[in-house]
Amino acid sequence: MLPDIKSLTREELERQFKTWNEPAYRVPQLLDWLYARRATGWDAMSNLPKSLREKLRENFSLHTLELARKQGAADTTQKFLWRLADGQFIETVLIPANPALYGEASDRHTLCLSTQVGCAYGCKFCASGLDGWKRNLEPHEIIEQVLAVERWKNAARGTGHEAQGQAAPSPKPTASRLVDNLVIMGMGEPLANYENLLKALKTLNAPWGGGIGARKITISTSGLAPQIRRLANEPMQFRLAISLHGATDAVRERIMPVNKKYPLTELVAACDDYQKLKGRMITLEFILIAGVNDALAQTRPLAVLANRLYAKVNLIPYNPVDGLPWQRPSEEVCEGFLAALEKLGVTATLRREKGGDIDAACGQLRLKTERELASTT
Ligand code: SAH
Ligand code: SF4
Secondary structure, eight states, rough: OOOOGGGGGGHHHHHHHHHHHTTTTHHHHHHIIIIIIOOSSSSGOOOOHHHHHHHHHOHHEEEEEEEEEEESTTTTTTEEEEOTTTSEEEEEEEEEESSTTTSSOOEEEEEEOOEEEEEESSOOTTTTTTTOOEEEEEEHHHHHHHHHHHHHHHHHHHHOOGGGOOOOSSTTTTTTTEEEEEOOSSOOOOOGGGHHHHHHOOOOOOOOTTTTOGGGGEEEEOHHHHHHHHHHHHHOOOOEEEOOOOOHHHHHEEEETTTHHHHHHHHHHHHHHHHHHHHHHEEEEEETTTTTTGGOOOOHHHHHHHHHHTTTEEEOOOOOOOOOOOOOOOOHHHHHHHHHHTTOOOOEOOOOOOOTTTTSOHHHHOOOOOHHHHHHH
8 A cells, every 4th residue: 555645744755856856846835735725636736747746646645534424513512433544433523612602603623633543551431442452543544634624614614514525626725724722532542653643743733734833732641651751852842631530549540451551650750751841731631430530539649649740630520431331420529529629729620511422532433333333234
């Protein structure tokens, strides 16, 4: 199979064009087609000479994601299930910054990206890891999630009928930017696909690429301490979210096997390094699961960690997964947990939308679709 053009960095493209004896100004022209105009085929690239388009076609593929399924209405959270070239499925979630809170839809959007098909880390509560790990996403498959959602949105705007999914004839490059925040919280463990993720994020961050500021990109990890240290030494100022879900080893170990490999002391030491090099850029994610980690006894050790790392805490009531025994605690328990944390001087938020919302963690739509497919074949 040919490498995909969007998996190449700008420097790699420049080297390639040099060996082809193509003038340097052709590179920004190509980048404009790929990332500003989100072209889906070589033939559209009308200002590139035919001979160059042929060379590109012979040497590179230009894949786009195929929409397999979509959940959610316009102007609310929308979940996209994509089919990859090899038939695997991944999910991307589009979250409006302010879902019609004040009666008008917001133009700012956060996009939640997947980085792997499945996940090897097997957290006991998570749909993404239920069937294990299949493969890493290539850089272009990570980047395409942004481009495909923006293409889809433009088509919906252009025709007023999103189901048609037709591409607008010639989208205006900058006016049609939709996504201004990225959270790497979809399927997979991002730091276990480190090289491809970083390559993709460099393109998504670049002004000629996605144009999304590094401080508007949050990478969520289940706690891979060595990779957190590596990320701390990258020049880009990404935000880091740690999926903590337990403030003591005993509680964390029960639901997250990764805690055996990197227990809390090791994880927190790596976060310390990140905090020292990057400043106040860490969030601690804490899903509340009934009878597992929602006892008030967890709030004190959690506050100690949060205060030491200058981190804020996001409390997220668990979203039940078909076939798994875990439940979310009652509203009173969640509110009580939040109040106790705040009393200990921690900046914390509690996600309050009602149960079963599609806003919930990634992996569930894919799981459902794969199970449906398995039962029909
Ligand atoms: N692998 C990375 C990123 C993907 S998971 C990580 O674990 O951080 C993104 C977030 O969704 C994690 O905090 C994860 O613990 C959480 N999550 C997974 N399943 C969930 C569920 N059923 N309800 C609520 N949050 C869930
Ligand atoms: Fe993997 Fe994250 Fe799910 Fe754990 S919570 S199984 S690390 S995707």
